Amino acid sequence: MSELSNRRILLIDDMPSIHDDFRKILAPPQAHSAELDEMEAALFGEQTQPERPIFELDSAYGGEEGLGKLNLALQEQRPYALAFVDMRMPDGWDGAKTIEHLWQQDPQLQVVVCTAYSDYSWDDLLNRLNAHDRLLILKKPFDNIEVKQMANTLLTKWEMTERASLQMHHLEHLVDQRTAQLKQASEALQREIDERKQLEGQLVQSEKLASLGQLAAGVAHEINNPIGFISSNLGTLDGYFQQLLTMLDAYHSAEQVLAGSQTALQLEHMREQIELEYLREDVPLLIKESKEGISRVGQIVRDLKDFSRIDNNxxxxxxxxxxxxxxxxxxxxxxxxxxxxxxxxxxxxxxxxxxxxxxxxxxxxxxxxxxxxxxxxxxxxxxxxxxxxxxxxxxxxxxxxxxxxxxxxxxxxxxxxxxxxxxxxxxxxxxxxxxxxxxxxxxxxxxxxxxxxxxxxxxxxxxxxxxx
Ligand SMILES: Nc1ncnc2c1ncn2[C@@H]1O[C@H](COP(=O)(O)OP(=O)(O)O)[C@@H](O)[C@H]1O
Ligand SMILES: [Mg+2]
CATH class of the missing domain: 3.30.565.10 (Histidine kinase-like ATPase, C-terminal domain)
Known part of the structure; x- marks a missing residue:
């Protein structure tokens, strides 16, 4: 017998005689006795298992008591597979109400309603319990084989339902597992995509930088040469100008010899026209500023080279x-x-x-x-x-x-x-x-x-x- 097999039956009926009848049909007294067992063991040399009763039958004499037994069975994780419920029970809940309560606690329970007559029409009852496809009706007086076959069939149905629901759970679990794996994979993929994107971005940027750097370094190199000769020329120019000034001073002194002559007047006039005194002061300033300017350009070029130095290696x-x-x-x-x-x-x-x-x-x-x-x-x-x-x-x-x-x-x-x-x-x-x-x-x-x-x-x- 598989572990899913469940032979537990609950009978709810207010009449004790009915319980006796059911017990005779479903749980007849054991044929074995301890003495017989011993004899059997002596004869066949092995311990014989007492034959399990075909059904395990429990009795309740009213709806409330039945529900109590059902709850206890659920607590002990030994649920009933099937309940026979009498329709008409004058004290307490009637059959319909009892079944309602039983199903509330254990929707898996298979139920047979037993009745000679009922206070409901069958349609009303089935409607009320919403049970057109899950409630069997056993009319009193009943036939032994009918009861036995109902019990057998419904216990197998319980077993199959249980098996199906276990398989369903297993499948759901599998689906959950696969979904989680899929999610993980997709997250990993997303991370990879992000990383790749970032790398790509870096690559684009560093490509750009590298070519910019190369360009800057090239330009800086080209500019360096003219900067060199401009600043050296400016230095020379400065020196030449000082010499020219000395020469000018000499000419100026020589002019004394020509004093009063036409030439002296012309020279005087020219001097004023070109503002020689202003030039003497301004030219050195211009040269100084140009030197400063070119040295600044030099610094910028050096910075550019430094900044864009390509770390080739x-x-x-x-x-x-x-x-x-x-x-x-x-x-x-x-x-x-x-x-x-x-x-x-x-x-x-x-x-x-x-x-x-x-x-x-x-x-x-x-x-x-x-x-x-x-x-x-x-x-x-x-x-x-x-x-x-x-x-x-x-x-x-x-x-x-x-x-x-x-x-x-x-x-x-x-x-x-x-x-x-x-x-x-x-x-x-x-x-x-x-x-x-x-x-x-x-x-x-x-x-x-x-x-x-x-x-x-x-x-x-x-x-x-x-x-x-
Ligand atoms: N110093 C800062 N003050 C305020 N916001 C900043 C500062 N630095 C960066 N951010 C924010 O971070 C973002 C990303 O910066 P960045 O990667 O340099 O790209 P970008 O400057 O091209 O926008 C900026 O757009 C801005 O919103
Ligand atoms: Mg930025």
């Missing part, structure tokens, strides 16, 4: 962070000029092992973001640096718009931008994040809406793994 280099910050600030000076004052609060930093042009790129992104966060009013961007243990840190604090808390979680996502098309690509921070992580560092942000934002970049002083 992608190997860590020892670099001065401070220098990187300064050249980066020079590069973005025009972006900052009308937006904010820059305050510098630096501590002396040792050289750190990094990819310098990429770190410059991070600083530039943060500084440009800070400038772009300013409203119509001029703000302040404060740059702080320092070291802490084995790390160097840079802080870029602005007095700009600040970032709303729900936006804050998204700012490092590739392509996330709150800026109008053309102004923002949404790649600056995701790229910076990637660069800092590649350095084994960390980038964090704290912000207050309406007051400003501070980004903090932490970088290890030295690297332990290869850069590539």
């Amino acid at each position: 992608q190997e860590w280099q020892w670099a001065n962070l401070q220098q990187g910050i300064e050249s980066t600030l020079n590069i973005v000076a025009s972006e900052l000029k009308y937006k904010a004052d820059v305050v510098k609060d630096y501590q002396v930093l040792p050289e750190i092992e990094c990819l310098p042009s990429q770190i410059n790129q991070v600083i530039m992104n943060l500084v440009v973001n800070a400038a772009q966060a300013m409203g119509p009013e001029r703000g302040t961007i404060t740059l702080r640096t320092g070291t802490q243990g084995e790390t160097a840190w840079i802080e870029i604090a602005d007095t700009g718009s600040g970032i709303a808390p729900d936006t804050l979680q998204k700012i490092f996502d590739p392509f996330f931008t709150t800026k109008p098309v053309g102004q923002g690509t949404g790649l600056g921070l995701s790229l910076s994040y990637g660069i800092v992580k590649k350095h084994g560092g960390d980038i964090s942000v704290s912000s207050e809406l309406g007051s400003g934002t501070t980004f903090r970049v932490q970088l290890p002083l030295r690297q332990t793994r290869p850069a590539a």
Whole structure:
């Protein structure tokens, strides 16, 4: 017998004689006795199992008592498979009400209603119990084989229903499991897609940067040459002019010899016309300014070269962070000029092992973001640096718009931008994040809406793994 097999039957009837009849039919007294068993064991040499009664019959003499027994059976997890319920029970619940209660507790229970006559028409009863397809009717006086067959058939039905429902549960469980697996797979896929997108973004950006860097480096190199000869020429020119002045002074003294002559008058006239005295003062000034200008161009070119230095070999280099910050600030000076004052609060930093042009790129992104966060009013961007243990840190604090808390979680996502098309690509921070992580560092942000934002970049002083 399988463990699903259930032979438990509950009989609810107010007449004790009916219980006797049922017991005779469904649970006849055992043919075995202990004595017989012993004899059998002696004869056949094995312990015979007492034959199980075909049915396990319990009695209740009213609806309420029946419900009590059903509940107990449920509690003990030994539910009844079948109940025979008498229709007419003068005290307490009648059959219909009893069945209603039984089914409320245990919808699986198979029920046979037994009756000689009823207070309901059959249709009313079936309607009331909503049981056109699940209630059998046994009319008194009943036939033994009818009762036995009903019991047999309904117990098998109970078993099959139970089996089906177990299988259903199993299937549901399987479906849940598969759904969960599918969900996991789809989440993993989404993560992969996101990562890929981010990598793609970084690639696009670093391609752009690399070609920009190459261009800048090329232009810087080309400009360097003319800057060189212009500034050297300016130096020479300065010297020549001093010599010319000496010569002019000499001529001026020689003019005394010609005093009063026509020529002297002409010279005097010319001197006034070209404002010689003014020229003497202005030319050196012009030369000085030009020298300053060209030296500034020289500085810009050097910054550009420094900033865009292409780390061809992608190997860590020892670099001065401070220098990187300064050249980066020079590069973005025009972006900052009308937006904010820059305050510098630096501590002396040792050289750190990094990819310098990429770190410059991070600083530039943060500084440009800070400038772009300013409203119509001029703000302040404060740059702080320092070291802490084995790390160097840079802080870029602005007095700009600040970032709303729900936006804050998204700012490092590739392509996330709150800026109008053309102004923002949404790649600056995701790229910076990637660069800092590649350095084994960390980038964090704290912000207050309406007051400003501070980004903090932490970088290890030295690297332990290869850069590539
Ligand atoms: N200093 C800052 N102040 C306010 N918002 C900022 C700041 N830095 C970044 N953000 C927010 O983060 C978003 C993403 O920045 P970023 O990745 O550099 O892309 P983009 O600048 O092209 O928009 C910005 O659009 C902006 O909303
Ligand atoms: Mg940006």
